Amino acid sequence: MTRRGKRRLQALTLGMLGLGVATTLALTAFRDNLVFFYSPSDIAADHINPGRNIRLGGMVEKDSVKHEGDVTEFRVTDMAKTIGVTYRGQLPDLFREGQGVVTEGTLSPDGHFIASEVLAKHDEKYMPPEVASALKRAGEQTHATSTLVEKP
Amino acid sequence: MIPELGQFALVLAALVALAQSTVPLIGAARGNSRWMALGSSAAIMQCVLILLAFAILAYEHVVSDFTVENVVQNSFAAMPLLYKITGVWGNHEGSMLLWVMILSIYGMLIAVFGGNLPRALKARVLAVQGMIGLGFLGFILATSDPFNRIIDPPVDGEGLNPLLQDPGLAFHPPFLYLGYVGFSVAFSFAVAALIEGRVDPAWARWVRPWTLAAWSALTLGVAMGSWWAYYTLGWGGWWGWDPVENASLMPWLAGTALLHSAIVVEKRDALKSWTILLSILTFSLSLIGTFLVRSGLTTSVHSFALDPRRGIFVLGLLVAATGGALTLYAIRAPSLKMGGLFHPISREGGLVLNNLLLTTMCATVFIGTLYPLFLNALTGKTVSVGPPFFNFCCQLLTPLLVAAMGVGPLLAWKRGDLLGALGRLKFAAAASVIIALAVYYLRSGGPVLAIPALICGLWLIGSALAEVADRVRLFAIPLSHSFARAVALPRSAWGMVLAHAGLGVVIIGMTGTALWTEERIQAMAPGDSVELAGYQVQLQSVGPVKGPNYDAERATFVVTDHGRLVDTLAAERRTVHPQEQAVTNIGIRTNFFADIYAAVGEPDPAKPGAYVTRLYHHPLVPWIWVGAVIMVFGGIVSLTDRRLRIGAPTRRPVGLPDAALTAE
Numbered sequence: 001m002t003r004r005g006k007r008r009l010q011a012l013t014l015g016m017l018g019l020g021v022a023t024t025l026a027l028t029a030f031r032d033n034l035v036f037f038y039s040p041s042d043i044a045a046d047h048i049n050p051g052r053n054i055r056l057g058g059m060v061e062k063d064s065v066k067h068e069g070d071v072t073e074f075r076v077t078d079m080a081k082t083i084g085v086t087y088r089g090q091l092p093d094l095f096r097e098g099q100g101v102v103t104e105g106t107l108s109p110d111g112h113f114i115a116s117e118v119l120a121k122h123d124e125k126y127m128p129p130e131v132a133s134a135l136k137r138a139g140e141q142t143h144a145t146s147t148l149v150e151k152p
Numbered sequence: 153m154i155p156e157l158g159q160f161a162l163v164l165a166a167l168v169a170l171a172q173s174t175v176p177l178i179g180a181a182r183g184n185s186r187w188m189a190l191g192s193s194a195a196i197m198q199c200v201l202i203l204l205a206f207a208i209l210a211y212e213h214v215v216s217d218f219t220v221e222n223v224v225q226n227s228f229a230a231m232p233l234l235y236k237i238t239g240v241w242g243n244h245e246g247s248m249l250l251w252v253m254i255l256s257i258y259g260m261l262i263a264v265f266g267g268n269l270p271r272a273l274k275a276r277v278l279a280v281q282g283m284i285g286l287g288f289l290g291f292i293l294a295t296s297d298p299f300n301r302i303i304d305p306p307v308d309g310e311g312l313n314p315l316l317q318d319p320g321l322a323f324h325p326p327f328l329y330l331g332y333v334g335f336s337v338a339f340s341f342a343v344a345a346l347i348e349g350r351v352d353p354a355w356a357r358w359v360r361p362w363t364l365a366a367w368s369a370l371t372l373g374v375a376m377g378s379w380w381a382y383y384t385l386g387w388g389g390w391w392g393w394d395p396v397e398n399a400s401l402m403p404w405l406a407g408t409a410l411l412h413s414a415i416v417v418e419k420r421d422a423l424k425s426w427t428i429l430l431s432i433l434t435f436s437l438s439l440i441g442t443f444l445v446r447s448g449l450t451t452s453v454h455s456f457a458l459d460p461r462r463g464i465f466v467l468g469l470l471v472a473a474t475g476g477a478l479t480l481y482a483i484r485a486p487s488l489k490m491g492g493l494f495h496p497i498s499r500e501g502g503l504v505l506n507n508l509l510l511t512t513m514c515a516t517v518f519i520g521t522l523y524p525l526f527l528n529a530l531t532g533k534t535v536s537v538g539p540p541f542f543n544f545c546c547q548l549l550t551p552l553l554v555a556a557m558g559v560g561p562l563l564a565w566k567r568g569d570l571l572g573a574l575g576r577l578k579f580a581a582a583a584s585v586i587i588a589l590a591v592y593y594l595r596s597g598g599p600v601l602a603i604p605a606l607i608c609g610l611w612l613i614g615s616a617l618a619e620v621a622d623r624v625r626l627f628a629i630p631l632s633h634s635f636a637r638a639v640a641l642p643r644s645a646w647g648m649v650l651a652h653a654g655l656g657v658v659i660i661g662m663t664g665t666a667l668w669t670e671e672r673i674q675a676m677a678p679g680d681s682v683e684l685a686g687y688q689v690q691l692q693s694v695g696p697v698k699g700p701n702y703d704a705e706r707a708t709f710v711v712t713d714h715g716r717l718v719d720t721l722a723a724e725r726r727t728v729h730p731q732e733q734a735v736t737n738i739g740i741r742t743n744f745f746a747d748i749y750a751a752v753g754e755p756d757p758a759k760p761g762a763y764v765t766r767l768y769h770h771p772l773v774p775w776i777w778v779g780a781v782i783m784v785f786g787g788i789v790s791l792t793d794r795r796l797r798i799g800a801p802t803r804r805p806v807g808l809p810d811a812a813l814t815a816e
Contacts, residue, residue, distance in 0.1 A: 025545050032541075053538070055534075067756070069756050069758055070753070090386070090673070090753045092386040122456055123313055128451045130534040
């Protein structure tokens with residue numbers, strides 16, 4: 001093999017090594033750090049391990065927000081199912097009843113959601129894409145069930 | 153009438169861009185110098201027209217012309233002038249106009265300052281710039297027209313998003329775009345070189361200053377964004393691994409790699425094909441960044457309500473630019489001549505290692521940021537990748553990068569002496585370990601991770617100093633001679649030293665705030681006091697204040713250190729008109745070694761007269777931005793290097809060493 005070819009092979013090997021390291025890193029660290037998104041309907045339908053970090057999204061139900069010191073209680077709904085949320089800390093400025101919200105935290109064994117974070121927004125009109133699709137899915141489901149009920 | 157003039161200017165600019173992207177290209181292929189020369193005049197013309205359009209939009213905002221939809225949606229008559237002006241780019245349409253304006257300014261600068269470029273290369277570079285400009289002007293005209301009129305104009309506007317009514321908006325987006333868009337020049341040079349089938353040291357010497365300018369601007373833009381996110385409550389602090397933040401980090405990592413690989417092309421005529429590929433990838437990552445932010449596809453705390461059609465258009469531009477350039481690369485790269493050989497232990501070897509690590513880092517950020525998008529497209533599942541993944545990858549790769557950054561500059565080109573270099577770094581290494589342990593001991597503990605992290609930062613500063621000491625032969629020759637040598641050192645050498653040391657300062661700042669931050673959340677009534685990191689913080693009073701377009705409750709905190717007054721802090725909870733939106737304004741007290749950070753929240757219903765307050769002590773956090781400014785300063789110093797400004801470079805006669813480049 002020529003010297004030039006050998007150099008090229010060395011560079012290629014190093015490059016592949018880098019790529020390999022990147023992939024290995026990504027795969028091992030990935031499994032533990034993937035945070036799945038659930039709507040209240042998903043949580044009602046699936047069994048989710050309490051204690052696993054997940055994201056919950058939907059609309060903040062009207063008249064459900066209660067403050068007590070730095071602890072806030074509210075309910076998140078996708079218009080089909082509703083789940084209670086407890087959050088300790090300061091809420092983002094754009095957190096409002098009747099608006100979309102994404103929270104991150106864990107489910108307690110009694111089905112209550114303990115949020116460690118309420119995601120902030122830059123824009124009042126912004127609707128996180130997964131909340132929009134969760135609402136759409138829940139809407140279709142309620143629609144489907146209601147047509148089923150209406151059938152004789 | 154005036155807004156129509158702006159729109160007309162944009163349409164004309166698009167037509168000029170069309171001419172710019174075709175005529176010079178044909179001229180270069182046929183050797184027709186008049187056709188080639190059209191590139192320069194078209195680039196200047198395009199820039200003038202877009203500047204005019206931008207000035208008109210700014211004028212409409214300043215005079216509050218509520219017949220223009222963009223002004224109605226983002227401004228109102230009683231808003232302070234600063235926010236009327238920054239509101240021009242505080243929205244999608246204006247922001248894209250700023251993007252193409254900066255693109256056209258770069259095009260104009262190439263036309264004006266590219267006098268020493270070969271005519272054909274210049275024509276091709278400007279043609280590629282014209283194509284990018286055409287794509288984005290088309291995007292603006294088709295989906296994001298800032299000059300849309302309203303048939304039934306309202307009496308007053310809806311006002312600028314209150315969260316954006318911040319001085320950060322005046323600087324962060326323009327510098328970020330100067331960086332993003334600046335990489336288009338390297339991209340155009342790469343595509344032009346592929347069309348010509350020729351890359352030589354002269355090519356790298358022309359590309360480097362543009363890349364350096366873009367890199368400096370991007371560094372500043374990212375740092376300012378980080379600072380803005382830090383002082384805005386709820387934006388995830390100085391860095392939250394949010395998709396929109398990662399979107400700016402990826403081109404920075406790739407651009408940093410490009411900056412270094414271009415040195416190898418210039419000095420050693422090697423790594424040519426790789427540098428071309430990096431030029432293409434860096435700008436593509438800038439476009440991906442624009443796409444991620446402008447599509448609203450990923451959930452981000454920095455996202456805005458958007459029309460999804462726009463995302464698809466940007467994706468189309470991204471595919472056209474990246475796909476086109478990579479196809480050209482696949483066809484032409486094999487024909488690029490291989491350059492000089494080098495031993496793995498050499499300056500080139502160090503720079504190759506730097507490139508491998510930076511691109512690996514960039515790849516992990518890319519995977520973590522875009523994986524949720526791909527998974528969602530393929531399976532419909534919605535996931536997000538948490539900060540621990542990014543932290544893990546960076547903590548693993550950064551020490552390697554930092555080690556190489558210290559040793560690399562002390563190695564000679566072609567074949568270096570690793571043991572010799574390490575020998576010259578033994579003081580830097582020892583000092584960084586000792587200082588790190590001493591700081592850890594004085595802080596009386598905390599996570600053990602602080603020790604290696606501090607060593608990394610200190611090692612970068614120490615090795616940068618050692619590099620200077622070595623070059624000026626400090627203590628080996630009389631001090632006055634050393635001083636004369638220091639003055640005579642090329643500016644690019646000083647730039648490198650500053651940039652590397654600056655990163656060290658950044659790493660120390662990150663370590664301090666990530667590992668030693670103290671937080672207190674509680675309900676406080678006026679008169680209540682809380683202990684924070686050895687200080688006593690007392691809520692003195694809460695009272696109403698009135699601003700130009702807001703009403704606020706202002707909380708005044710008094711910080712004392714064992715009875716001695718340190719400072720008073722004011723934090724506000726504002727209600728901004730006319731949106732009636734709540735905005736939290738925090739108070740910060742800094743002494744450049746630590747910040748005290750205070751925020752006031754809602755009244756606590758359980759405790760009459762009390763408010764929920766958040767107090768933080770962030771050690772070393774200012775160093776993040778001080779370090780970033782040092783890095784940018786390094787970039788600017790390097791830009792003033794004579795060798796980057798002088799006329800068309802010629803190859804040095806082989807075998808004649810350049811005294812300024814080799815350590816020996």
